[in-house]
Amino acid sequence: xxxxxxxxxxxxxxxxxxxxxRTPVLSSSTLNRILNCELHFxxxxxxxxxxxxxxGACNAVLLLTDEEAARGVCTHSSxxxxxxxxxxxxxxGIPAYIVMPRTAPEIKKQAVAGYGGQITFCxxxxxxxxxxxxxxxxxxxxxxxxxxxxxxVICGQGTAAKELxxxxxxxxxxxxxxxxxxxxxxxxxxxxxxNPSALVVAAEPAGADDACRSFHQKKLIPSVxxxxxxxxxxxxxxxxxxxxxxxxxxxxVTVSERGIVRAMRLIWERMKIIxxxxxxxxxxxxxxxxxxxxxxxxxxxxxxxxxxxxxxxxHEFV
Amino acid sequence: xxxxxxxxxxxxxxxxxxxxxRTPVLSSSTLNRILNCELHFxxxxxxxxxxxxxxGACNAVLLLTDEEAARGVCTHSSxxxxxxxxxxxxxxGIPAYIVMPRTAPEIKKQAVAGYGGQITFCxxxxxxxxxxxxxxxxxxxxxxxxxxxxxxVICGQGTAAKELxxxxxxxxxxxxxxxxxxxxxxxxxxxxxxNPSALVVAAEPAGADDACRSFHQKKLIPSVxxxxxxxxxxxxxxxxxxxxxxxxxxxxVTVSERGIVRAMRLIWERMKIIxxxxxxxxxxxxxxxxxxxxxxxxxxxxxxxxxxxxxxxxHEFV
Numbered sequence: 001x002x003x004x005x006x007x008x009x010x011x012x013x014x015x016x017x018x019x020x021x022r023t024p025v026l027s028s029s030t031l032n033r034i035l036n037c038e039l040h041f042x043x044x045x046x047x048x049x050x051x052x053x054x055x056g057a058c059n060a061v062l063l064l065t066d067e068e069a070a071r072g073v074c075t076h077s078s079x080x081x082x083x084x085x086x087x088x089x090x091x092x093g094i095p096a097y098i099v100m101p102r103t104a105p106e107i108k109k110q111a112v113a114g115y116g117g118q119i120t121f122c123x124x125x126x127x128x129x130x131x132x133x134x135x136x137x138x139x140x141x142x143x144x145x146x147x148x149x150x151x152x153v154i155c156g157q158g159t160a161a162k163e164l165x166x167x168x169x170x171x172x173x174x175x176x177x178x179x180x181x182x183x184x185x186x187x188x189x190x191x192x193x194x195n196p197s198a199l200v201v202a203a204e205p206a207g208a209d210d211a212c213r214s215f216h217q218k219k220l221i222p223s224v225x226x227x228x229x230x231x232x233x234x235x236x237x238x239x240x241x242x243x244x245x246x247x248x249x250x251x252x253v254t255v256s257e258r259g260i261v262r263a264m265r266l267i268w269e270r271m272k273i274i275x276x277x278x279x280x281x282x283x284x285x286x287x288x289x290x291x292x293x294x295x296x297x298x299x300x301x302x303x304x305x306x307x308x309x310x311x312x313x314x315h316e317f318v
Numbered sequence: 319x320x321x322x323x324x325x326x327x328x329x330x331x332x333x334x335x336x337x338x339x340r341t342p343v344l345s346s347s348t349l350n351r352i353l354n355c356e357l358h359f360x361x362x363x364x365x366x367x368x369x370x371x372x373x374g375a376c377n378a379v380l381l382l383t384d385e386e387a388a389r390g391v392c393t394h395s396s397x398x399x400x401x402x403x404x405x406x407x408x409x410x411g412i413p414a415y416i417v418m419p420r421t422a423p424e425i426k427k428q429a430v431a432g433y434g435g436q437i438t439f440c441x442x443x444x445x446x447x448x449x450x451x452x453x454x455x456x457x458x459x460x461x462x463x464x465x466x467x468x469x470x471v472i473c474g475q476g477t478a479a480k481e482l483x484x485x486x487x488x489x490x491x492x493x494x495x496x497x498x499x500x501x502x503x504x505x506x507x508x509x510x511x512x513n514p515s516a517l518v519v520a521a522e523p524a525g526a527d528d529a530c531r532s533f534h535q536k537k538l539i540p541s542v543x544x545x546x547x548x549x550x551x552x553x554x555x556x557x558x559x560x561x562x563x564x565x566x567x568x569x570x571v572t573v574s575e576r577g578i579v580r581a582m583r584l585i586w587e588r589m590k591i592i593x594x595x596x597x598x599x600x601x602x603x604x605x606x607x608x609x610x611x612x613x614x615x616x617x618x619x620x621x622x623x624x625x626x627x628x629x630x631x632x633h634e635f636v
Contacts, residue, residue, distance in 0.1 A: 024342040026364060030432075045590045046344060114348075265627065272363045272592040272623030305590030309583065314627055 003244050004155045006193035009186065012059045012155035013162055019058050019091060020159075023047050025168045025299075028270045035286055037293040040171070041267075042164040045275050045305025049087050049115065051080035051232075052160050052183055052303050053147070059156030060145045061088040069094045071141035076122075076129040078104040079232055080304050081147035086117030097142050099132045101125075107308050148182030149238030158186025162194065164299050170195040172296040175282040177303055178202040178211040178252060179233035181241025187301060188248035198299075199250045203285035205230045206254040211237045215245065215252045229257055229313055232278035232304060253291055259284035261313050267302070274305045277313065321562050322473045324511035327504065330377045330473035331480055337376050337409060338477075341365050343486045343617075346588045353604055355611040358489070359585075360482040363593050363623025367405050367433065369398035369550075370478050370501055370621050371465070377474030378463045379406040387412045389459035394440075394447040396422040397550055398622050399465035404435030415460050417450045419443075425626050466500030467556030476504025480512065482617050488513040490614040493600040495621055496520040496529040496570060497551035499559025505619060506566035516617075517568045521603035523548045524572040529555045533563065533570045547575055547631055550596035550622060571609060577602035579631050585620070592623045595631065 023043045032038055044052035061073060072095035075085050082098045089096035098117040100109060101124035112119055122132040137144055145153065160183070161174060174191045178184040188200045204212050208226035214237055222236040237245070245252075255263075264280035266287070267273065279302040286293055341361045350356055362370035379391060390413035393403050400416045407414035416435040418427060419442035430437055440450040455462055464471065478501070479492060492509045496502040506518045522529050526544035532555055540554040555563070563570075573581075582598035584605070585591065597620040604611055 024344075026342075029366070048347070050590050268592055268627060272368050274586060274590040274592060309586060309630075309632055312627075312630075 001151055001240050003240065004151055004158070004189055006189055008155045009158035009162060009190050012152070013159045015062050016055060016058045016156060016159065019062070020055055021047050022163055025164055026271060026273070031266065031270050035293070037286070037295060038297045040164070040168040040297070040299050041271065042160055042299065042301045043273060044160055045273060045279060045302050049080060049083040049111070050305045051084060052157055052301065053080040053084035054087065055159050056150070056153035056156030056182060057081065057084035057088040057145060060150060060152040061085070061092050061094070063152050064143060068143050071143070072097060073145050074098070074133060074136050074140070074142040075145050075147065076100070076133045077147055078108055080306060082108070082117065083111045083115055085145055086112050086115035090116040095142070097136045097140060099129055099136065101129065105308065111306070146238070148180030148235070149240050151240070153182055154186045154241070154244070156186070157183045158190040160301055161187040161190040164301065165191065165194045169299065171198045171299040173199045173201055173291070173293055173298045175201050175203060175285065175298060176301040177230070177233055177278050177281040178204050178237065179278065180235040181211060181237040181245055183301065183303060184249065185241045185244035188245065192248050200248060201250055201291055202252045203281045203290070204252060204254050205233055205260060205281060206256055208233050209254045211245070212252040212254050214242055215249065218246070228260070230260055230278040230281055232276060233281065251291065253285050255281055255284035255288055255290060259288045263287050265314055274307060275302050276304050276307045279303045279305065319469055319558050321558065322469055322476070322504070322507055324507055326473045327476035327480060327508050330470070331477045333380050334373060334376045334474060334477065337380070338373055339365050340481055343482055344589060344591070349584065349588050353611070355604070355613060356615045358482070358486040358615070358617050359589065360478055360617065360619045361591060362478055363591060363597060363620050367398060367401040367429070368623045369402060370475055370619065371398040371402035372405065373477050374468070374471035374474030374500060375399065375402035375406040375463060378468060378470040379403070379410050379412070381470050382461060386461050389461070390415060391463050392416070392451060392454055392458070392460040393463050393465065394418070394451045395465055396426055398624060400426070400435065401429045401433055403463055404430050404433035408434040413460070415454045415458060417447055417454065419447065423626060429624070466498030466553070467558050469558070471500055472504045472559070472562070474504070475501045476508040478619055479505040479508040482619065483509065483512045487617065489516045489617040491517045491519055491609070491611055491616045493519050493521060493603065493616060494619040495548070495551055495596050495599040496522050496555065497526070497596065498553040499529060499555040499563055501619065501621060502567065503559045503562035506562065510566050518566060519568055519609055520570045521599045521608070522570060522572050523551055523578060523599060524574055526551050527572045529563070530570040530572050532560055533567065536564070546578070548578055548596040548599055550594060551599065569609065571603050573599055573602035573606055573608060577606045581605055583632055592625065593620050594622050594625045597621045597623065
């Protein structure tokens with residue numbers, strides 16, 4: 001699979017522009033004072049379905065031919081990509097078949113169903129998920145849209161950084177979280193083209209640090225038993241994503257669980273917006289001095305805002 | 319005290335424009351689908367100090383002569399106005415003397431102190447607050463800035479509706495909460511001038527319904543023992559504010575505590591932003607069918623986002 005160029009991200013942006021929110025870029029003078037730098041937050045938590053994932057899903061769905069579209073799309077996911085694909089499909093009026101583990105949180109099942117996704121439950125193993133998905137794809141002829149190892153998805157995710165740089169750039173540093181690497185690879189391609197002097201840095205939970213280890217050892221090392229509160233970042237980096245990251249990303253740093261919760265709380269309290277733990281990982285890297293941003297202008301992509309209000313983590317690390 | 323005209327709000331806007339955030343206007347297609355109308359939320363929870371109050375405080379502080387400014391400003395408040403005045407004063411480099419009841423929540427004391435306010439604590443009675451304030455004003459020569467019964471404050475608060483209508487108007491209905499009436503009176507003056515066909519409707523907690531009763535009985539009736547989770551709306555309507563409201567507002571409706579919490583939760587979950595209970599009062603009016611907005615385009619001012627994350631109310635009305 002070839003890697004996208006910036007021109008592909010520009011085309012994706014034209015394609016999805018009228019379907020996605022141009023999310024605001026917010027800043028907090030208090031946070032800037034505390035952290036001694038100038039932070040600009042791209043609020044993809046305010047994107048449709050509450051996550052940047054809608055950009056990539058939307059781009060992939062809009063690129064289907066009418067014939068392909070008529071057969072629908074499918075994926076296996078228990079997270080934001082499932083909801084994003086369901087909504088993108090609903091907006092084109094086509095079916096979305098979503099394979100979810102039986103054990104997925106009720107709130108995620110409701111979200112996918114609420115956007116009109118047709119859910120098939122399976123056992124909570126990767127094998128069961130892949131087998132169930134293969135069966136559905138064979139039966140329906142639906143096109144599988146992978147959450148990150150997908151050219152069109154990467155192009156869609158890259159539009160968040162493009163908007164961030166257009167609206168508040170240029171920056172000294174661009175920071176985003178890394179899980180499967182869809183957001184990071186798109187972000188890095190856009191930044192290299194639009195703001196070449198900026199450092200592209202990704203942050204990852206120490207408990208799910210496959211991207212960091214892969215990056216530094218220069219070979220793809222999948223996660224084994226990842227564990228982190230940042231549930232959007234449990235997946236291992238995709239092959240295409242890793243190839244892009246290797247040649248476009250300057251650094252990947254890791255953060256503690258305590259740092260993630262502290263950063264999440266700081267964003268809730270100071271910026272008055274709801275972010276999920278995954279979104280707080282880049283700010284945690286600054287809080288934990290994993291990179292030096294003193295006096296620098298930093299763009300941070302807040303990836304999503306889907307949390308269960310019944311299970312807030314603020315007491316876990318007091 | 320004369321009532322402001324729209325030209326006064328326009329001048330206030332020019333004056334404070336570079337000091338305040340032009341907060342985003344957000345919408346949610348899911349909320350629109352659920353409620354069968356088109357809602358546009360002016361996010362003053364994302365304003366500096368997390369509340370629209372910063373607009374009025376800023377306008378009042380900027381209007382002081384250099385001589386007045388040198389002696390500082392003062393007020394008694396345990397809420398957002400205290401923090402707003404402290405920050406507005408700090409930005410002009412002048413002292414802010416804030417009288418707070420000893421019993422004010424720790425989080426509010428920290429906020430005021432964090433913005434550089436000089437706090438004097440007093441007993442938690444209106445008499446003690448007023449006496450303490452009078453003493454400080456006499457000692458320091460500081461100018462008292464009342465939180466709502468103040469011409470310049472009303473002009474500042476009116477700039478939120480002005481921006482809302484500029485950015486997303488015109489509307490069929492403009493909705494805001496009412497406590498002391500600073501926001502409502504400014505909002506109504508701006509709306510009457512810019513969007514004269516819009517209905518101006520205010521929403522108030524049934525447990526602190528002095529504005530609603532005063533409005534319908536056409537005379538000022540102060541609150542007696544108001545009680546509501548919407549702590550920003552406990553104050554009674556000011557005299558100047560009531561005079562303006564009487565001739566500019568179309569309706570005032572009341573909502574239940576349960577409705578406030580439901581609306582607050584809906585905003586948190588669907589819009590991914592943090593609002594305090596007072597902010598949720600207008601949406602509660604729609605949820606409880608206190609006004610008919612079916613098929614209509616509605617602008618709602620979200621007044622603030624200062625909540626104690628340790629004490630969230632979502633379990634109180636399950």
